[in-house]
Amino acid sequence: MSVRVLVVDDQELFRAGFALILDSEPDISVVGTAADGFDAVAQAHALAPDVVVMDVRMPRLDGVAATRRICAETAAKVLVLTMFDTDDTVYAALRAGASGFLLKDMQRAELIAAVRVIAAGEALLAPSVTRRLIATLSERGGPRPELARRLDGLTERELDTLRQLARGRSNVEIAAALTVTEHTVKTHVSAVLSKLGLRDRVQAVVFAYEAGLVVPGAGD
Incomplete structure (x- = not known):
């Protein structure tokens, strides 16, 4: 079954280019395009895409607001694109x-791979974006107590798994670090997301830093 994709960008050349690249893949089908956030939300409801490729800066309703509504109101996953890794x-x-999150100067193969990864239920951040995210979290001050309290519901092994996730490690890398099987890691990751009410690994990274489980700049 093809991955259903909605492409959202206010610039026609970007919108058409991304759609052409993705629709040329045998396992990806572009079901629609949109030029602003309001249209993106409407089409996400009407077309039920698996993945929405979303530009950040758009007129009327920007990519952040559109992402919030789409993630809250539909089952679609959102891949956000931006021109700059320092974008606030x-x-x-x-x-x-x-x-x-990907930068718009990505290679064709990176866009295709990102859509597949996100459709499969994983999450993806460009390395420079990850560094920016961690720096931003660091600048925002100390941990949030209300989030830290929610960590009490996790087992020690689940906490270890969340720490590894926050450092950007894959399931294979986590398995090696914790001396468990990859299947066990997947089980722990699922439990962490379920208990904390998180959508995916990216949300887990944000949560780990905001809750103070991992401190920006600290080693293992």
């Missing part, structure tokens, strides 16, 4: 529910 909306978009 990176943090806001991830808080709004975005499952991934």
Whole structure:
């Protein structure tokens, strides 16, 4: 079954280019395009895409606000695109529910791979965006007590898993670090997301830093 994609960008060349690239893949189908956030929300409801490729800066309703509504009102996952890794909306978009972030200067293969990864239920951040996210979280001050209290519901192994997730590690890397099987890691990741009410690994990263489980700049 093809991954259903909605492409949202206020610039026609970007919108058409992204749609052409993705629709040329045998396992991806572009079901629609939108030029602003309001249209994106409407089409997300009407077309039920699996993934929404979302530009950040748009007229009428920006990508952050559109992402928040789409993630709250539909089952679609959102891949956010931006021109700059220093864009102040990176943090806001991830808080709004975005499952991934890429820069618009990415390679064709990176866009295709990102859509597949997010459709499969994983999450994706460009390395430079991850660094920016951690820096932003660091600048926002200390941990939030109300989030820290929610960590009490996790087992020690689940806390270890969340720490590893926050450091950007894959399931294979986490399995090696914790000396468990990859299947066990997947079980722990699912439990962490379920207990904390999080959509995906990106949200888990944000939560870990905001709750104070991991401190920006600290080593293992």
